[in-house]
Amino acid sequence: ILNVEQSPQSLHVQEGDSTNFTCSFPSSNFYALHWYRWETAKSPEALFVMTLNGDEKKKGRISATLNTKEGYSYLYIKGSQPEDSATYLCASSNSNSGYALNFGKGTSLLVTP
């Protein structure tokens, strides 16, 4: 099973701050990189799925980039709001493991007013 690492483990910012998280993953036989948002007492919900080196995706104030050669992805949140508070999960898959999604432990974000 692949090792997906996320940093930081937790983050506490003030409303209006911009922030970013890192996901590192094994780059060999890479197939896809996913970002999920997980609110307390709910299920993880997909934010982005990226497959190509250099991919950049954006949804509102949240964006993500992908570097498959060096095995990392960044998630950016511009102008954080309290409703952005959640755990952000990254998952990668590769063709050797049957495309199974393997998750990192997540970054827990708290945005205070």
Place this chain on the structure above:
Amino acid sequence: DAGVIQSPRHEVTEMGQEVTLRCKPISGHNSLFWYRQTMMRGLELLIYFNNNVPIDDSGMPEDRFSAKMPNASFSTLKIQPSEPRDSAVYFCASTEPKNTEAFFGQGTRLTVV
């Protein structure tokens, strides 16, 4: 579609009892994942089915755990005998072929006393 449906939502059982968790994936999805979420380990992949066939079960903790997918619309995760350290939230997720976004069920919170 009602999404991925898991049952029960909560299960409290005594140590040594058999526990069966159930999952109905989204119709048309051919990949199904079972995950276990704990504070220590985050979201761990237990087993992954593709077209009802188990592809990777290396995450299954030990022989007390077993999973089946008798058809495209139903999967079970069984723990026999259960132990207190099995207490966790168990999530089921399904995807279309080759990793479009994963859709998660609401999870089953298992408590073994």
